[in-house]
Amino acid sequence: MEAFVNHMKEFDVEDKTLLEDKEFLRELMVRMMTVNKFEEEAFWLFGQGLVHGTMHLSVGEEATGVGTTAALKKEDYLLATHRGHGQALGKGVDINDMMAEILARGTGTNHGKGGSMHICDFDNGILGANGIVGGNGPIACGAALTIKMKHIPDRVCAAFFGDGAANEGAILESMNLAAAWDLPVLFVLTNNQYGMSTQLERVVKNQDLRQRADAFGFKSYECDGNNVLAVYETVREARDYIVAGNGPALVVEHTYRTSGHSKSDGNLYRSKEEIQFWKDNSPIVRFRKYLVEQGLFTEEEVDAMQAEADKKVADSIEYAKAQPQPVVEDLEADVYAD
Amino acid sequence: MEAFVNHMKEFDVEDKTLLEDKEFLRELMVRMMTVNKFEEEAFWLFGQGLVHGTMHLSVGEEATGVGTTAALKKEDYLLATHRGHGQALGKGVDINDMMAEILARGTGTNHGKGGSMHICDFDNGILGANGIVGGNGPIACGAALTIKMKHIPDRVCAAFFGDGAANEGAILESMNLAAAWDLPVLFVLTNNQYGMSTQLERVVKNQDLRQRADAFGFKSYECDGNNVLAVYETVREARDYIVAGNGPALVVEHTYRTSGHSKSDGNLYRSKEEIQFWKDNSPIVRFRKYLVEQGLFTEEEVDAMQAEADKKVADSIEYAKAQPQPVVEDLEADVYAD
Amino acid sequence: MSEMRQITYRDAVREAMCEEMRRDENVYFMGEDIGAYCGAFGVSKGMLEEFGPERVRETPISETAFMGAGVGSAVTGMRPIVELMFSDFMAVCYDQIINQAAKMHFMFAGKVNVPMVIRTPAGGGTGAAAQHSQSLEQMYLHVPGLKVVVPSTPYDAKGLLKASIRDNNPVVFLEQKRLYKEKGMVPDEDYIVPLGKADIKREGTDVSVITYGRMVQMSLGVADKLAEEGISVEVLDLRTLSPLDTDAIIKTASKTHRVVIVHESVKFGGFGGEIASTITDSDAFYYLDAPIKRVGALYCPVPFNPVLEAETFPTPAKIEAAIREVL
């Protein structure tokens, strides 16, 4: 754990002009709060038996989903993970449609056929979340290949994956392919220190995952993943590097998941103290502190952001609950495209 | 190609005591000549329609199979590739049984059920050659795991693979697993500069494949793979490192395949000049020159080695041709072990 | 008579593993998050404590590497039990299963065995959607060299798993997610259920339901219901799909003359075809008084919504309807 705490730097931003754009700062905070609230409420609904299946929360990791996607354009493609609520909300999926999907409604993003693990929104470049760990890496290469073959300017394809997924052959092959073909893939490694219950140090000998990018011959970056501004700045830099035609880049974002892995998690593999430490240093806690200390917003203003986020989520639940169940028609007719 | 020529150093040996063991030097040469002759004859038989299916020759790469296995113990495990004749002969498989297998006889190493791509010899630690590129890496991890779990001293498991196979997820995952678990796997990368017709530089951005070992956190070595003594010395060092309990190691052996990829190869992807250059600098040519120049053997003595190799191979063909076809019994009864 | 206890299917699986690991030090257990987390379904509770991290070996998320490590350790003297967290993930390590493990004994002329068990939770009905709900037994069955087992009760689960661990071949052991919490009687003493033997779970005379796994329980429920109407349903539980107990299939078909086949996997291209053909290939064909009906999952990925999902899979109503059709 020490190694990880070391990745946490003092909260600051390099590009001070960012601090002038208060609307942007506000937006980042509201988005993080929205993601956080969305997940807490979804989990609550889950506990009430209103949500089916399983669900992977990213509580504590809000800066990675929100900070990363804030540095992307709407037209950029994105391949999300099983822990993708923040990635999708950040990229612009409609919160109502997404909540409707969580509640398996016929008007959800996937018309109730996908659920939490498969949220998609092709209008916003979200080519789907994936239930197969690492399975999105190759697909990201393909979307990036389209960008390349069609000579689309100023577009990248972001592939999120975790420290656990980093050991899947699919991810490793994709890193090499993207490098060999100079594909505009942004590999976003959310290093939350665990794959399910498994500490990174137990499954790799070299914990510096950036060296994999070195080995395959492309550029990498890393950042304090609990500092939303650092995430934003780093991804912006990486994205600029990619769209300049340099091939792929890797961004390692160091963070921590304070929620359990999924519904079945008893947290037997980590201590209460460890979790508490990271709760105390969550992206939202730290950003709030920074905004107030820097005199950018008052406590009351930040509370208003929270209220705004809470309302969005509450409204989405109300919306979703009012949505119809999917009609049980001929499921087999939906299998093939015309 | 220049990059590769650079890997070819002046022919020499670091550990000069090796030069005192003339029997050993002689044995290395006879083995390389045997592998070479074996393949040429097998290919001839193939052309005559006496061998079925396909066949991958390692002509020009004799130092990798022979030099590497010379540094292994009989008890060491070995997982061979589709281009594994030299690996198997070096490790000690009976040449007659192997030729009988090439001719699909009932007394061949695999009783005629395997052929060139699947030669095995469990008494000599050869756990089988593999027709799936990279498929042997994970199996090697398992054999190494047995060594580890049973605390068997002074034993490693060698997994051969090529520059092309280096991009298979199976190999990449295996490298990480072996490192994470400190498994005694010797990764032997025969870098013959091509995967089939595909130049290494077209499929990787970083041609220094040793950096993959760095990334996964284990030690690597490289050598002039057309210098059998350099191969031997390097593998010996890597093996010592592994049996000392340090986990896996990678040895990159730079060489060149002067034969075609397989029977279907028209050599349209490389020049005659390139092939000729490497024929002129083949492991056998270079070793002969060295032995004679150093005054270790006379030309005549080396010719005698060739004659010995030729005879072994000729005898193996005679033996194999006299062997029976497998009896067509109940094939379905051979599927399950009792 | 030996003592019996009531335990869950999940406990039965664990007991089988623990007993075999105590009996034979070459048996070890490997997979993702099988230690402190006890696996995604809590199967391996307490095993890390008893056997330690060497023999309860947690892996990176590298299914190809660790499945192959199972193979490599099996051919060199160990007897691995490899857990794949969801059976759908076989698709990322299929090569090690079908091109390596399955073929080695034959391709290497019987000179080596691959004593290995691949345990994996299969099936749907949990709202886990398309990539976590499949029943893929067909993808193993059709590959010569693998044995395929699908237990339907705690008794069978324990006895079949012990037999699988002692078997000298790669065995794919498809646990039924939805049965983990089901309880049943299991003897205190050591026992095995031999591979390759089907089991009549209910005797009947009017119609045979041939099935396996989760669908056994569902079919028994339907049989109970129809019994009230005087319809006598025989329920044959195949238990091992490969090698298949063809005798038992032909026998029940020849006895009742009417057959319904039920499986949770997709009907199209599914194992039902093999079962039906086993009958229509044989002289039992001449005994048949009606078409053979198959009940299987719809031809679609498994949808997330619970109502849609339920629609996808066989239901008691669909099984009942199929039975009535052949009567």
Place this chain on the structure above:
Amino acid sequence: MSEMRQITYRDAVREAMCEEMRRDENVYFMGEDIGAYCGAFGVSKGMLEEFGPERVRETPISETAFMGAGVGSAVTGMRPIVELMFSDFMAVCYDQIINQAAKMHFMFAGKVNVPMVIRTPAGGGTGAAAQHSQSLEQMYLHVPGLKVVVPSTPYDAKGLLKASIRDNNPVVFLEQKRLYKEKGMVPDEDYIVPLGKADIKREGTDVSVITYGRMVQMSLGVADKLAEEGISVEVLDLRTLSPLDTDAIIKTASKTHRVVIVHESVKFGGFGGEIASTITDSDAFYYLDAPIKRVGALYCPVPFNPVLEAETFPTPAKIEAAIREVL
């Protein structure tokens, strides 16, 4: 009538690719050694010269990555043709095929299509042994969302491949290695053979042989021979296995009342079961005058030795024997 030319099966495949690549700039071709080497079977001769390295895109030996790249490019506007050098290698990239490509259209509520063709040489009889000789159509068929095509003649190969490239779904196109050199008539002009339609390759009245791929030619040979004895064999070539032309199957079975099914893949758990069950599920069952016989490969990995290998697969003699059994 349009002009016809005699070309090989291999040429037919190439012509289909080239014509579609000329017609639609979004179609591109990707795989290992498909450029200067022209692929392991020489199919893509001249394509690199015509279309250049961007559209005839050679890959690293990373099947998962490039199969997935095909999927990702397909969902963003391209129409990839992905060549897998041998169909056995599907096992290293199965996830991208069955859990990704096959499921996306459904799982994403029809909001996206995956217009992609996976071309791969299948089958044995070449002495390439266990890992290079399999017929694995069953592994695709059983997965909702994939279409599966197995052409038996140059005419069908070209027409079906063009239809596959124009289809908006992932299509697995299983070329028959042993047919690459076979010749047949093909029209000069543009044509397609629609997916999902079986073809009666020979009309007959006494018995139906239902088959596909390489076995079509073998079955026609047997039919010729039996015709001399006055036995009239109908040969139905399924051409597309999924979606399956069940009407054609039921029709021929109802017509001849006797059915033999032939496929090169392993008999046990193979597609023959589905075909047989299609009949015995339906009212065609009542027309049957004999058991349905299936001829398929033995339950064993494919051995290297040519005599053993031949023993493994269906032969004219085995097909003839099966026909005689049902007569």
